[in-house]
Amino acid sequence: MTDASPDLLFKALADPSRRALFERLCMDGEQTVGALTAGAGISQPAVSKHLGLLKQAGLVLDRHEGRQTHYRAQQRALAPLVDWTGRMNRFWEARFDDLEDLLKRMDQ
Amino acid sequence: MTDASPDLLFKALADPSRRALFERLCMDGEQTVGALTAGAGISQPAVSKHLGLLKQAGLVLDRHEGRQTHYRAQQRALAPLVDWTGRMNRFWEARFDDLEDLLKRMDQ
DNA sequence: GACACTCATAACTGTTTGGTTATGAGAAAC
DNA sequence: GTTTCTCATAACCAAACAGTTATGAGTGTC
Numbered sequence: 001m002t003d004a005s006p007d008l009l010f011k012a013l014a015d016p017s018r019r020a021l022f023e024r025l026c027m028d029g030e031q032t033v034g035a036l037t038a039g040a041g042i043s044q045p046a047v048s049k050h051l052g053l054l055k056q057a058g059l060v061l062d063r064h065e066g067r068q069t070h071y072r073a074q075q076r077a078l079a080p081l082v083d084w085t086g087r088m089n090r091f092w093e094a095r096f097d098d099l100e101d102l103l104k105r106m107d108q
Numbered sequence: 109m110t111d112a113s114p115d116l117l118f119k120a121l122a123d124p125s126r127r128a129l130f131e132r133l134c135m136d137g138e139q140t141v142g143a144l145t146a147g148a149g150i151s152q153p154a155v156s157k158h159l160g161l162l163k164q165a166g167l168v169l170d171r172h173e174g175r176q177t178h179y180r181a182q183q184r185a186l187a188p189l190v191d192w193t194g195r196m197n198r199f200w201e202a203r204f205d206d207l208e209d210l211l212k213r214m215d216q
Numbered sequence: 217g218a219c220a221c222t223c224a225t226a227a228c229t230g231t232t233t234g235g236t237t238a239t240g241a242g243a244a245a246c
Numbered sequence: 247g248t249t250t251c252t253c254a255t256a257a258c259c260a261a262a263c264a265g266t267t268a269t270g271a272g273t274g275t276c
Contacts (some may be wrong), residue, residue: 007124014122015234016115026199033253046235048254067243067252075200078193085186085193091134092183123264141223154265156224175222175273 006084009077012057017042018050022059025073032068114192120165125150126158130167133181140176165166 006045013021021036033051037044051071054060063070121127125140129144140161145152159179162168166185 006127010118010127014118017234019114019118023196026196029203035253037253040236043236044253045237045255049234050118052254064253069253073196073200075197078196080194081189085190088131088134088181088186091131092181095137101195102191125264142221150264151266152223153225153267157264160224170236172223179225 006080008057009059009081011036012053013048013082018054021047021050022073025060025071026075027063030063030070030072032070034068034069114188116165117167117189120161120167120171125154126162129155129158130162130181133168133179138171138180139177140178142176144179153198 013022017040024039025031028080033044033048036051037047040047051060051062055062055071059074060071061074063072069092120146121130125148129148132144132147133139141152141156147157148155156175159168159170163170163179168179169182171180
């Protein structure tokens with residue numbers, strides 16, 4: 001699950017609890033499920049389920065150590081998102097350029 | 109509704125139909141509801157509802173002309189998304205730098 | 217005025233989803 | 247071996263949601 005579609009990414013990040021978990025992992029680095037549960041306002045199973053979805057979307061990686069599971073953010077996973085926004089911006093700029101060209105031609 | 113939280117944006121873009129509508133508006137520019145409905149695989153009321161949500165999220169603007177409504181993408185609306193991804197990347201890099209520093213110090 | 221067209225809203229429906237509690241599996245601690 | 251701890255899964259529930267059809271409001275056409 002190295003790469004994911006924008007669809008999975010948007011869906012995974014659409015939920016506030018999930019986005020908060022991902023943000024914490026980005027800010028503070030690797031953490032156990034227990035640590036993540038403390039501070040999230042929801043139960044441990046809820047946290048586990050969210051982490052499962054984030055993992056499926058390629059946004060986090062897990063590592064088992066003894067009886068705890070450590071999760072960490074996978075930064076690369078955001079690339080498709082950045083690509084998508086960039087693409088939308090480029091479309092927009094292209095149309096803007098076309099309009100500009102048109103206006104210039106009309107001006108002459 | 110000039111600006112919106114990342115939450116509204118992520119939620120609005122999480123649905124494939126909605127994202128497709130927004131992509132079409134970015135690529136092809138302003139379009140009527142009728143034009144957008146043709147090509148979307150869903151009914152006109154469904155399209156209208158999605159456009160309503162996109163508008164609420166600040167992603168599109170509408171313009172009434174006679175009996176039709178024209179929608180267009182508002183490019184600026186993606187800014188909070190770009191900011192957010194940038195912030196996450198910066199957190200990640202900061203932690204990476206810390207690790208690098210630590211390793212350097214340990215090396216001496 | 218009568219009709220046709222375009223879109224939005226209302227009312228409803230089936231599915232998805234974010235949460236819960238209960239429980240089980242695996243790994244330390246004793 | 248028994249107990250304790252950590253996490254994941256199962257079963258369930260209420261709310262949110264994406265879609266539908268029916269209808270209404272507003273605007274052009276004749």
